[in-house]
Amino acid sequence: MDIRHNALQQPAEILLKEIDLENHIRTQLDETQIYFDYNLVPDAETSNLIIKLDLITINREHNQKFLFHSIKGNNKISILEEMISYIAEYKKNQESYEIQWLDAKNNIKVELSWFRGNDIFDVLQKFYYDKEKSRFKILKIKLMPEA
Secondary structure, eight states: OOOOOSGGGSOHHHHHHHHHHHHHHHHHTTTOEEEEEEEEEEOTTTOOEEEEEEEEEEETTTTEEEEEEEEEESSHHHHHHHHHHHHHHHHHHSEEEEEEEEETTTOOOOEEEEEEESSHHHHHHHHTTTSOGGGEEEEEEEEEOOO
């Protein structure tokens, strides 16, 4: 008999709480298309496996994925609650950047994307998330004034 380790082994009330929290995040981010990417990763301190949530935004206009934010923890509920807190505060604590870029594969149109981050390196990490860096040409990064 196979030993399965997946979400469906959780009690229904836990699954419903996770769904409610994910829906709350969707509401917080309005019209943004998002994907919840959960992975088991080793904890740097203990080497035990912990859950990592990469919250991914997907832009339908240019069909690209970008990292919104990552959080690690021991269970999905605590991670989702931490993400909700992060979303409620991130605009107050981070700078806004505009990136002009080209997909070197297509080279058809200069695209614009907006990111929030602690600094330019944080923004570049979000831009290049799960991408082959050589495929994209960043033409300009501009720190945006706060409105």
